[in-house]
Structures are given as structure tokens and as C-alpha cells.
Amino acid sequence: MIVAMPAKPNESATLRQVAKQAGVHLSTASRALDPERRHLISRDIVARVEAAARTVGWRPNRAAASLRRGRSNAIGVLIPDMANLVTAQIMQGVETAIVSRGFFPLVVSTRATPAKAVVDRLLWQRVEGVVDASGDADMARALAKAGVPTVLTARADPEGLFSSVHADRECAANLAIDHLYALGHRAIAVLASPQDIQLSIDRLNFCLAALARHGLQPAAVAIADASTRDAGLRALEPLLARRAPQGPHHFTAVCAANDLLALGAYEAARKAGLTVPHDVSVVGQNDMLMADLVSPPLTTVRLQHYDMGRQAGDLLIEEIEARLSNEGTPRPPRVIVFRPEFVVRESTAAPSA
Amino acid sequence: MIVAMPAKPNESATLRQVAKQAGVHLSTASRALDPERRHLISRDIVARVEAAARTVGWRPNRAAASLRRGRSNAIGVLIPDMANLVTAQIMQGVETAIVSRGFFPLVVSTRATPAKAVVDRLLWQRVEGVVDASGDADMARALAKAGVPTVLTARADPEGLFSSVHADRECAANLAIDHLYALGHRAIAVLASPQDIQLSIDRLNFCLAALARHGLQPAAVAIADASTRDAGLRALEPLLARRAPQGPHHFTAVCAANDLLALGAYEAARKAGLTVPHDVSVVGQNDMLMADLVSPPLTTVRLQHYDMGRQAGDLLIEEIEARLSNEGTPRPPRVIVFRPEFVVRESTAAPSA
DNA sequence: GTGAAAGCGCTAACAT
DNA sequence: ATGTTAGCGCTTTCAC
Numbered sequence: 001m002i003v004a005m006p007a008k009p010n011e012s013a014t015l016r017q018v019a020k021q022a023g024v025h026l027s028t029a030s031r032a033l034d035p036e037r038r039h040l041i042s043r044d045i046v047a048r049v050e051a052a053a054r055t056v057g058w059r060p061n062r063a064a065a066s067l068r069r070g071r072s073n074a075i076g077v078l079i080p081d082m083a084n085l086v087t088a089q090i091m092q093g094v095e096t097a098i099v100s101r102g103f104f105p106l107v108v109s110t111r112a113t114p115a116k117a118v119v120d121r122l123l124w125q126r127v128e129g130v131v132d133a134s135g136d137a138d139m140a141r142a143l144a145k146a147g148v149p150t151v152l153t154a155r156a157d158p159e160g161l162f163s164s165v166h167a168d169r170e171c172a173a174n175l176a177i178d179h180l181y182a183l184g185h186r187a188i189a190v191l192a193s194p195q196d197i198q199l200s201i202d203r204l205n206f207c208l209a210a211l212a213r214h215g216l217q218p219a220a221v222a223i224a225d226a227s228t229r230d231a232g233l234r235a236l237e238p239l240l241a242r243r244a245p246q247g248p249h250h251f252t253a254v255c256a257a258n259d260l261l262a263l264g265a266y267e268a269a270r271k272a273g274l275t276v277p278h279d280v281s282v283v284g285q286n287d288m289l290m291a292d293l294v295s296p297p298l299t300t301v302r303l304q305h306y307d308m309g310r311q312a313g314d315l316l317i318e319e320i321e322a323r324l325s326n327e328g329t330p331r332p333p334r335v336i337v338f339r340p341e342f343v344v345r346e347s348t349a350a351p352s353a
Numbered sequence: 354m355i356v357a358m359p360a361k362p363n364e365s366a367t368l369r370q371v372a373k374q375a376g377v378h379l380s381t382a383s384r385a386l387d388p389e390r391r392h393l394i395s396r397d398i399v400a401r402v403e404a405a406a407r408t409v410g411w412r413p414n415r416a417a418a419s420l421r422r423g424r425s426n427a428i429g430v431l432i433p434d435m436a437n438l439v440t441a442q443i444m445q446g447v448e449t450a451i452v453s454r455g456f457f458p459l460v461v462s463t464r465a466t467p468a469k470a471v472v473d474r475l476l477w478q479r480v481e482g483v484v485d486a487s488g489d490a491d492m493a494r495a496l497a498k499a500g501v502p503t504v505l506t507a508r509a510d511p512e513g514l515f516s517s518v519h520a521d522r523e524c525a526a527n528l529a530i531d532h533l534y535a536l537g538h539r540a541i542a543v544l545a546s547p548q549d550i551q552l553s554i555d556r557l558n559f560c561l562a563a564l565a566r567h568g569l570q571p572a573a574v575a576i577a578d579a580s581t582r583d584a585g586l587r588a589l590e591p592l593l594a595r596r597a598p599q600g601p602h603h604f605t606a607v608c609a610a611n612d613l614l615a616l617g618a619y620e621a622a623r624k625a626g627l628t629v630p631h632d633v634s635v636v637g638q639n640d641m642l643m644a645d646l647v648s649p650p651l652t653t654v655r656l657q658h659y660d661m662g663r664q665a666g667d668l669l670i671e672e673i674e675a676r677l678s679n680e681g682t683p684r685p686p687r688v689i690v691f692r693p694e695f696v697v698r699e700s701t702a703a704p705s706a
Numbered sequence: 707g708t709g710a711a712a713g714c715g716c717t718a719a720c721a722t
Numbered sequence: 723a724t725g726t727t728a729g730c731g732c733t734t735t736c737a738c
Contacts, residue, residue: 012476014714014715014716015715015716016715016716024724024725025724025725025726026715026716026725027716027717027718027724027725027726027727028723028724028725030716030717030718031717031723031724034717037717040723040724041723041724042723042724045723045724059473059476059477060477060715060716061420061477061479061714061715061716062416062425062477062478062479063415063416063417063419063420063425063479063714063715063716064416064420064714064715064716064717064730065715065716065717066416066716066730067414067416067417067420067714067715067716067717067730067731067732068715068716068717068718068729068730069716069717069718069730070730072415072416081445082441082442082444082445082448083438083441083442083445083642085436085438085642085643088435088436088441089435089436091435092434092435092436092462095435095462104459104474104478105460106457106459107458107460109445109448120412121457123365123412124412124413124414124415125415125457126414126415126416229646263646266648289436289438290438290643290646290647293582293616293643293647294643294646294647294648295619295647295648295649296648367730367731367732368731368732369731369732377708377709378708378709378710379709379710379731379732380708380709380710380711380732380733380734381707381708381709383731383732383733383734384707384708384733387733390733393707393708394707394708395707395708398707398708413731413732414730414731414732416730416731416732417714417730417731417732417733418731418732418733419714419732420714420715420716420730420731420732420733421713421714421731421732421733421734422714422732422733422734423714
């Protein structure tokens, strides 16, 4: 029995060779090998073609198929950087959603690259859609201008042009503040993230609103210049310094805009000789990876980043497919809102004095 | 003046349209637009073509170029999962290295997918090479069988077929043990990661060897069943339970195979009513993201994951290019070893009793 | 320095 | 149920 082996194991055989080996026409081979069109071909020919494909070592060639069908099957996934604990989860959710539907993620980190360059790269790759978790408003604008189907998630709010999936920010703020209030805290400091993206602005405003619902003013508001532990530390330190008991700036709890800032609050407290939660309670937001591993384990608002990523992926693919069928009619953007959960751990307690 | 606008902003113009607009031949336009061959074309024609490209809204089509040139410019990057703090850094390093050289990363998470399926996906994408940080030996084998240029990094050791970049594991172990020894510890427990990958086996053995150099036996060896905090906790708990002072299993320090396990040791200590580092010192390995943010900040061996990723990317591209020039002669795999640093934080101290 | 022509590997009308 | 044919958009000889 003669078995044809691929010349170079590296360079895959073409459909033409498969067809020759199987003794059928090129296009018959193409159909037999495509699960979507296999049914058009008789059982035994399919088997023959499959065997032939195996012996010559055939692998489909994406570039050729993409070119011919005008579809890349690529989805751009935009994240600020690869080493971000919250977008990592989103990314993973998106991957899960799209891979099962035959698409694949093209992950691009945006922090170090101007929006225009990122979008150019995506267009050159002919991505069929984008999940944007970059939080960058420029990016959203550039994407809109390019006309790529896009779903924003978790970190940015467009001008209403795109679908988006995000957490209920008002609810998140209420969860945190209500928890502190219920514990008996009345003097609460707010540690906000840089007010350069909508997410951060919303978090601060809803936090203030939640305080107001209880008839409270914030004991202090600090705005960090980055979402890092150090920035949180720097922002909170001066406030802690002038925290004279019963003074106007005294506070017994800190409501931080995200978990990294909350860790900054830990550090600031430690430096001021205070312990968490005995002297000061701290609540974060995100429930990022590791939030349960710090000490004390962080009480925080859990946002379902993985699920939001999945949902964003699903929604995006729906939109891509909708576009392919009803060409003319652009469908209105959809907004999906996730309800956050509250996770009580050990960084909060009743005020001590 | 007449300006041609793209029909659909979405579907990019083709070179043919650019050529028509510029009044030159298709192939002239192709040359004028390619930085590598621009010099073959006269100054003014280049300008004219570029202007035309801009007005018709032309974008190169990767699929077409790939098909024609037989090169995808894609590099597969294999990681166990997206939400892994150490491979995130490697991934970022790889991205930096390859994007500047005209390649782009195709990140695939391997934990949930059998090796064969992953490799199939990479071959169907016609990746030109792979950086494998999956740590999966099956993966390395499948890659070898497929004949894809591959560089292994940080997490796996092949049968010597591939180039690899990794940390000096012996040095890493010595750093950790020597530090504990210098502090005065003589009763040291070893908390190992699951012995299913070479990395873990090496870490354990070098750790034992380092102890032996000081004439020491480990006070105890615990092997966790995963590299997570919980697994570390579970593995260490029974040891801590029978840690009678002066008993045969007494120990004053734990040398953990990685930072997550070290956090498990924290938790085990806490549960046993011991404090770190007063009652028991803990040293980790990796210096993962957040290792400085836990409490107490973790003393650990820093591995340059970002730099290793960069190096792996560089090396891979070198190999790809070498293959393209000297077709026949396969070049021997190279091994690049990074020297770890030791980072002293607050989880280690002299033994108290 | 520029044009002509031939395909890369595949899919999808349109035959039969 | 299978074969024919015509490209997808680009790069690259080879001519001139």
C-alpha cells in the first residue's frame, strides 16, 4: 500500500493534493472537509477525503479561507496591560465565549500604544469586532470612527454608540456604604481613583450619593493619581496625619474605589500606627484576584469580571451576526448590567470608639 | 478637485482602487506602499500613491499578504491561563519583543484544552513560531512533532530539542536557603509544588541540595497538590499540627516553591496561632505581582519573568529568521539562563527561640 | 522605474 | 451529489 507523506512536515499540504490523493475534485474535497457542508457529500467520499487529508497531512489555511470568505474570525480584545488582575479575568471570559463560536481573540495591550495605532493594527488584521476593556475614551472614539462592531466592558462608557456590559455602579457604591453604615460608621473617608475615566467618576459620585442617602457627608475625599497601592498610600497619608480624634477630619472607615487603592489604605494605616479593621475599616471594590489573600482579607464589592467578559463576547458575536444578515438596519446598542455582590471579609468592623 | 471616498467605511479599499486613483499600475502601488521596496519607486509617484491610499481609505489586508508571502507573522504564546500572575508578565515581555519586529502574539490558554487541540489551532493559524510558557510536557512534545520553531520559557524543560530561557533554579534555591541559614534557621520545612512538571521537581531537589550543603536535612517536606494558596495551606497544616517544640518535626522556617504556596503557609501559620515571621519565617519564589502587597510583605526569590519573556521572543524570532535563510542546517537549541535576585521583605526573621 | 501576468489556497456561484 | 470556474487582495517574478 502506498502512503503519500508530506514533503516537509512543516509546510502543510494543500487541498489540491488532498483531492488528487482521494481521486476527487478539489471542491469536493473542500466540501467534505467542512463540517458545515459535509452533508452535501456522500458518506464514502467524505471518508475517502478525510483519509486522504490525514495521509498527506493537510491542515486548513486560515489566510486563504479568510481571504476568500472575507471573514477573519478574529476578535480584538483591548486591555490596558497584560498584567492587570481585573482585565485578566475579563479577557478569560471573552476567550471562553468566542472560541466556542469559532472566533479567536487577538489580545492587544493599549497602555503603551496610542489609540490610533492600536485601531490601525486591528483594522489591518481585519478583526470582525472588538471587546474594549481598555477604559480609554480615545480608543472608543477611534473604534467608532472605524466602524468596527464593538462592545465596551467594565471600564469605559461610550457616548452611547456601543453596546456595553458593566456592573451596576450605583448598587456597588450602596453595598459598600450601607455595609459601613450598618456597622455603625458615620465618619467615612472616600478614596477615589483618578477622575479621568467615566468609571472612576461614577464610582466617586455614587459613593457620595450613597453617603447622602444616609444624611452623611464624606469625612474626607482623597483622589489618587493612579490606581495602585502606592498612589492610594500617597493620597491617604496626609488625611490620616490630620485625623485628630473628634476633629473635623476624623474618620473611622475608608471606602476605596478599587482594591489596589484599598491596599494603599492598609499601608497608610499601618504607617500611621493604626490597625485595620480595629482603628479603621477599609472596603474595596472589584474583588480582584488575590483580594482574599492579603491581610486582613479585604472586604469588597465583587464585580463579576469573568462573567461580564463572557457576556461581552456573546453580545459582540450576536451583533456581528446580526450585521451580516440585516445589512441595512443598524440595531440599537444594548446595555447589560451586572448586579454586584458584597463580600464581607476581615477588613471591616464596627468603629472601636 | 475630486476626492473618492470609500463606499463603506467598513470594507477597506483594495490596492487596485488605490492604483486607479493614483493613475499607476497595481504593482507600482504595492511597491510604493511597502517600506521595504519604496525605494524602487520615484519620489513623486510614492507621494501620489500615498495620497491616493489615504483618500480611498486603503488598509493592507493581512490575509491576502499572508497567503501570498506564505508568512503569517503570528507567534503563538502558550500560557496555562490568562489570570496567572507570573505568566502574565512573561506574556507582556513576549509581546514587547515581537511586536516591534513586525510579529503579533496569538495568546492561547492551555489549561482547559488538550495539547493536541491547541497545537492544531496554532497550525491552522500558521503561526511562525511559539513561545511556550504552559509548562506542559505534552505540549512541548506536540510542538516538537509539528516541527514548529519553539522557545520554552520559565515553566517547562523539553527533552533538549528546543531553545529555552529560564531562571537558574539552583541559584534560586540557594538564595532562599542561604538567607534562612544566615538568619540562624536550622530547622527548615520545605513546601513543594506538585511534582508533575520539571520546574517543580527541580525546585524541590535544588532546595534539598542547598540544605545539604549546610549539612541540613529538611525538618519536613510537604508536597502541595496544586500551586494555590489553599493547597499550600492544606499541605502545611498537618505538619504545623505536630510541630511540638524541640520535637523531630519542629521547624522555624518554611521554604515554599512559589509565592502562592508561601501565602498558604501564611494562612496555615495564622490558623495554628503562629505569626510570620516571629514564630515562623516564610520565603517564596517568583516575586509575583502583589508579593509586596500581602502582609507581611513576602521575602522571595525574584525571577525576571518579563525579561525572560522578552528574551524568549527575541530568540524565537532569531530562530525563525535563521530557518528562513539557511534552509537545510538546523541550528542547535540555545539555552539562556537568568540569574535570580533575592528580595528581602518582612516575612523572614531570625528564629525567636 | 514601471507594467504585465501569474498565482498563494481556498470557497462559492453556477453548472450538470 | 459532484465538477467547473472564477476570483478574494496581494506580492513577485519577469519584461521592457
